[in-house]
Amino acid sequence: MSTGVTFPNGFRAAGISAGLKPSGRPDLALLIGDPGTTAAGLFTTNAMAAAPVVLGRRRLADARGRAVLVNSGQANAGTGLRGLDDAAATSAAAAALLRVDPLDVLPCSTGVIGEPLHVTPMIEALPRLIDALAPDGGEGFERAIMTTDTVPKSATASAGGIRVGGAAKGVGMISPNLATMLTFLTTDARVATSDLRSLAEAELKPRFNDLSVDGCTSTNDTVLLFASGAAGGEPVTPDSAPWAALAAAVGEVADALVGQLIRDAEGGTRVLIAEIDGAADDGAARALARAVVDSPLVKTAAFGGDPNPGRILQAVGAADVDLDPAGVDVWIGDAHLVERGTIPPTYFADGALEADARRAMASEEFTIRVRVGDGPGRSRTFGCDLSYEYVRINGEYTT
Amino acid sequence: MSTGVTFPNGFRAAGISAGLKPSGRPDLALLIGDPGTTAAGLFTTNAMAAAPVVLGRRRLADARGRAVLVNSGQANAGTGLRGLDDAAATSAAAAALLRVDPLDVLPCSTGVIGEPLHVTPMIEALPRLIDALAPDGGEGFERAIMTTDTVPKSATASAGGIRVGGAAKGVGMISPNLATMLTFLTTDARVATSDLRSLAEAELKPRFNDLSVDGCTSTNDTVLLFASGAAGGEPVTPDSAPWAALAAAVGEVADALVGQLIRDAEGGTRVLIAEIDGAADDGAARALARAVVDSPLVKTAAFGGDPNPGRILQAVGAADVDLDPAGVDVWIGDAHLVERGTIPPTYFADGALEADARRAMASEEFTIRVRVGDGPGRSRTFGCDLSYEYVRINGEYTT
Numbered sequence: 001m002s003t004g005v006t007f008p009n010g011f012r013a014a015g016i017s018a019g020l021k022p023s024g025r026p027d028l029a030l031l032i033g034d035p036g037t038t039a040a041g042l043f044t045t046n047a048m049a050a051a052p053v054v055l056g057r058r059r060l061a062d063a064r065g066r067a068v069l070v071n072s073g074q075a076n077a078g079t080g081l082r083g084l085d086d087a088a089a090t091s092a093a094a095a096a097l098l099r100v101d102p103l104d105v106l107p108c109s110t111g112v113i114g115e116p117l118h119v120t121p122m123i124e125a126l127p128r129l130i131d132a133l134a135p136d137g138g139e140g141f142e143r144a145i146m147t148t149d150t151v152p153k154s155a156t157a158s159a160g161g162i163r164v165g166g167a168a169k170g171v172g173m174i175s176p177n178l179a180t181m182l183t184f185l186t187t188d189a190r191v192a193t194s195d196l197r198s199l200a201e202a203e204l205k206p207r208f209n210d211l212s213v214d215g216c217t218s219t220n221d222t223v224l225l226f227a228s229g230a231a232g233g234e235p236v237t238p239d240s241a242p243w244a245a246l247a248a249a250v251g252e253v254a255d256a257l258v259g260q261l262i263r264d265a266e267g268g269t270r271v272l273i274a275e276i277d278g279a280a281d282d283g284a285a286r287a288l289a290r291a292v293v294d295s296p297l298v299k300t301a302a303f304g305g306d307p308n309p310g311r312i313l314q315a316v317g318a319a320d321v322d323l324d325p326a327g328v329d330v331w332i333g334d335a336h337l338v339e340r341g342t343i344p345p346t347y348f349a350d351g352a353l354e355a356d357a358r359r360a361m362a363s364e365e366f367t368i369r370v371r372v373g374d375g376p377g378r379s380r381t382f383g384c385d386l387s388y389e390y391v392r393i394n395g396e397y398t399t
Numbered sequence: 400m401s402t403g404v405t406f407p408n409g410f411r412a413a414g415i416s417a418g419l420k421p422s423g424r425p426d427l428a429l430l431i432g433d434p435g436t437t438a439a440g441l442f443t444t445n446a447m448a449a450a451p452v453v454l455g456r457r458r459l460a461d462a463r464g465r466a467v468l469v470n471s472g473q474a475n476a477g478t479g480l481r482g483l484d485d486a487a488a489t490s491a492a493a494a495a496l497l498r499v500d501p502l503d504v505l506p507c508s509t510g511v512i513g514e515p516l517h518v519t520p521m522i523e524a525l526p527r528l529i530d531a532l533a534p535d536g537g538e539g540f541e542r543a544i545m546t547t548d549t550v551p552k553s554a555t556a557s558a559g560g561i562r563v564g565g566a567a568k569g570v571g572m573i574s575p576n577l578a579t580m581l582t583f584l585t586t587d588a589r590v591a592t593s594d595l596r597s598l599a600e601a602e603l604k605p606r607f608n609d610l611s612v613d614g615c616t617s618t619n620d621t622v623l624l625f626a627s628g629a630a631g632g633e634p635v636t637p638d639s640a641p642w643a644a645l646a647a648a649v650g651e652v653a654d655a656l657v658g659q660l661i662r663d664a665e666g667g668t669r670v671l672i673a674e675i676d677g678a679a680d681d682g683a684a685r686a687l688a689r690a691v692v693d694s695p696l697v698k699t700a701a702f703g704g705d706p707n708p709g710r711i712l713q714a715v716g717a718a719d720v721d722l723d724p725a726g727v728d729v730w731i732g733d734a735h736l737v738e739r740g741t742i743p744p745t746y747f748a749d750g751a752l753e754a755d756a757r758r759a760m761a762s763e764e765f766t767i768r769v770r771v772g773d774g775p776g777r778s779r780t781f782g783c784d785l786s787y788e789y790v791r792i793n794g795e796y797t798t
Binding site: 045046047048049075077078079080082083112113114115116217218219296297300301303304306309310311313314316317318319320321322323325326328338340341342343345347348385386387388390391392394395396 | 444445446447448474476477478479481482511512513514515616617618695696699700702703705708709710712713715716717718719720721722724725727737739740741742744746747785786787789790791793794795
């Protein structure tokens with residue numbers, strides 16, 4: 001049975017080795033939907049966005065994009081005008097062979113920042129890549145987009161005759177030299193471009209923004225959502241009956257991919273979830289959650305399994321969000337470590353509360369819950385700990 | 400000869416062991432100026448500010464404060480109403496023995512967040528502390544304010560018959576359990592409170608804000624500046640001749656203390672200076688500099704001595720500052736690693752440029768310079784690398 005991005009009908013995919021990675025592992029991938037496929041995307045907010053991001057953003061704004069050509073090995077970021085030219089040329093070469101409009105093949109890259117795209121080997125490999133396209137090519141696709149990922153990442157869901165599939169790569173928002181989180185979702189529902197954009201904004205944006213390995217926003221982060229229409233029937237619109245089922249299936253696939261991404265986080269030994277409630281609005285809640293999961297002191301405490309409520313208070317207080325210190329409560333698991341802004345003196349005196357928190361932190365995933373008042377704002381953000389391994393991966397020079 | 404905070408005339412100081420630290424090391428310090436001493440202060444922007452910060456800020460706003468009572472071991476943060484009461488009570492007890500108004504003794508604390516102040520041993524130790532006050536007590540003072548500092552930190556300067564001295568503690572903006580950066584400066588110039596506040600804003604605020612060990616703003620950070628007037632003569636005002644010399648001497652002492660703080664940074668093996676120019680304004684330049692020195696990917700690259708220009712571009716681009724990617728240039732030392740937004744392909748091809756950058760990074764202190772355009776905004780920020788030792792200090796649980 002076909003999995004991942006080719007689980008929905010109306011898609012073909014493939015992944016091959018084109019010699020872009022020194023290791024010789026698969027490094028060139030292609031996904032294409034049937035004629036009539038629509039697309040929507042979310043891209044990095046990094047001001048130094050990579051060339052493929054610049055082109056992809058523009059083409060999707062014009063309602064183009066039915067296929068995506070992904071290379072791993074070179075990020076094509078920090079490459080200036082040459083990078084734009086290389087991305088346009090390689091995706092256009094694929095389009096010519098596929099006999100589709102050049103603007104309909106979106107370029108996507110992940111790998112070393114600054115190193116130019118290896119244009120000639122890419123173009124020479126395209127006929128072989130296109131020959132390999134198959135309706136069960138999802139697995140080959142998800143392997144060829146990997147960089148320092150230790151496992152391929154994919155997920156599927158279906159609801160009311162509609163299928164949704166997805167593949168992702170990234171060991172965090174960014175990894176050492178081989179940067180970037182890339183995610184591709186597909187559905188065989190028929191969805192107009194404008195509605196697909198709404199779906200991406202509503203179901204994908206909050207989920208992928210609430211994920212942080214190290215607080216570093218990549219130059220290449222991309223989430224693409226394609227709809228082939230191969231399931232047939234009337235277009236699914238926001239006021240039609242199947243919309244909710246489609247949105248739920250897309251959300252389910254996204255949740256599964258986010259979970260796979262954070263569990264494969266670079267050097268991470270433990271998933272840390274920050275749940276905020278009672279903030280003035282969701283934006284304030286999100287800022288507080290990011291402050292907690294991105295704090296190096298909270299992350300090292302998570303690595304050590306040490307509750308350290310003072311560090312959580314420090315992170316909350318430094319988030320640059322208006323709050324009443326006396327309205328702040330903190331829990332790790334069920335252990336109530338801060339009550340109305342105060343760490344109970346018993347925390348230091350008898351150790352029972354600390355032991356409860358320590359027990360909660362001993363698992364592979366634990367939650368820090370912070371209530372900051374009585375407002376309606378809520379947020380849930382995924383992070384991970386900061387380990388020796390993170391320093392080793394990112395600090396050791398490897399030629 | 401008297402050093403540090405007692406180098407200027409008109410001050411007495413002392414530091415003793417009061418049993419507040421389990422280690423038995425000195426942990427209670429007092430500094431007092433002659434009658435007529437004026438004071439100004441800068442405090443943490445953390446919303447969960449510690450009790451002594453709340454009281455100190457209020458008292459200085461009322462132009463009070465001639466002395467400071469500092470304890471190390473407990474931060475008196477996250478302690479609620481009890482913390483305010485404890486800080487007021489202990490400083491008032493010192494004031495009664497010193498026969499000064501209770502509002503004139505500022506409280507200051509550093510240590511474990513959440514643990515209540517050890518009020519009884521503090522009050523019992525006060526007579527001994529006050530007996531020890533001496534015009535050459537600066538050294539005892541600077542030892543008693545230390546937490547995980549490996550060396551005491553002090554500096555002096557003089558200009559035109561005016562003396563300036565200072566002491567500081569902190570292994571970063573915040574350290575593992577024993578938080579906080581505290582800095583105390585003294586001068587024997589005669590300066591009115593309002594002018595002293597201007598001096599602190601102009602000469603101290605930028606210097607202490609441009610210092611980041613781990614991006615974590617403590618709940619207790621405090622910088623206090625006292626002026627005893629013991630040098631005699633007319634008050635020094637912003638339009639009087641000695642003002643510039645006084646400002647320069649205060650700046651010189653502050654620079655020396657900032658340098659001592661960053662060199663003693665927790666787990667730091669290397670000082671990293673980010674110099675930004677060409678930004679729209681100084682605020683934008685400061686945000687860019689902080690993004691560079693606080694990036695865990697730049698910090699681990701600094702630890703490994705690996706230039707990695709892509710990570711610098713990533714950090715600059717993610718700083719949430721409007722900029723033209725094609726206007727960005729980056730140097731490490733003299734190695735020009737990014738030219739108008741592009742990493743030169745020769746960087747990857749021949750290795751000479753990388754070798755130049757690597758040589759610059761091999762020293763104990765190196766500079767990453769980023770030009771982002773033609774604007775007037777500039778900034779210079781001090782940071783440090785992220786090492787295994789930082790993870791060990793902050794991640795290992797120690798009972």
